[in-house]
Amino acid sequence: MGALDGKIALVSGAGKNIGRAIALHLARDGATVVVNGRSDRAAVDAVVAEINAQGGQARAEMADVADEAAVAAMMSRIGALDILVCNAGLRRQTAFLEMAYAEWREILSVALDGAFLLARHAAPLMVARGGGAIVALSGISTHLGTPQRTHVSASKAGLEGLMRALAVELAPHGIRANSVAPGAVDTVRGASAGAMPAGLGRESGIPLGRKASVDDIARMVRFLAGPEGGQITGQTMHVNGGAYLT
Numbered sequence: 001m002g003a004l005d006g007k008i009a010l011v012s013g014a015g016k017n018i019g020r021a022i023a024l025h026l027a028r029d030g031a032t033v034v035v036n037g038r039s040d041r042a043a044v045d046a047v048v049a050e051i052n053a054q055g056g057q058a059r060a061e062m063a064d065v066a067d068e069a070a071v072a073a074m075m076s077r078i079g080a081l082d083i084l085v086c087n088a089g090l091r092r093q094t095a096f097l098e099m100a101y102a103e104w105r106e107i108l109s110v111a112l113d114g115a116f117l118l119a120r121h122a123a124p125l126m127v128a129r130g131g132g133a134i135v136a137l138s139g140i141s142t143h144l145g146t147p148q149r150t151h152v153s154a155s156k157a158g159l160e161g162l163m164r165a166l167a168v169e170l171a172p173h174g175i176r177a178n179s180v181a182p183g184a185v186d187t188v189r190g191a192s193a194g195a196m197p198a199g200l201g202r203e204s205g206i207p208l209g210r211k212a213s214v215d216d217i218a219r220m221v222r223f224l225a226g227p228e229g230g231q232i233t234g235q236t237m238h239v240n241g242g243a244y245l246t
Contacts, residue, residue, distance in 0.1 A: 183240025
């Protein structure tokens, strides 16, 4: 039996890269995984098919996490939830002096507003199940003050604050909340994300000598979501090979 047998998990932004890896790791340990995406249905369906082909259980849910009506409808369809992974986010690189308010809001609406909406509508389902775990994906850039990513850094800093607040407020209901902050990760970057910010992607600046794999990140999320992380809440777990030390 897997450690997550009988658990129901939702992973947002799970059609590729880190989100896909998280969905696969949760499913391999027995969780029934709801694979969420916003627009790329083919990618989401591919992850669902991959999980099911490996003997796991998964289903697709397409919803824009920045749209409250869409989130509420998705949670209603799911009906029960034990694990929520807030992974959906957008990456842009724009100089602050050139940044429009519309772009600022676009980034925050997905990473921060989306996490609020997911948690707000997931928490009652977790309360009904006697507890649960929320894990949000932050990042190293908010801790290093990376240029041209003011909006991304602000959204991730807010995300970590949200998790700390939820950790305290939802603890009486048996719900834990944590953040995982990856460093440089070996993923396929979308065109809109631009090149890796200077300094973040140089392996010479990582004491362990390599970028993280998506599985490195997924294993930490899986740990926090499962019984092994039962006494951990309100924390930001850094997975960066020593590039940033707390």
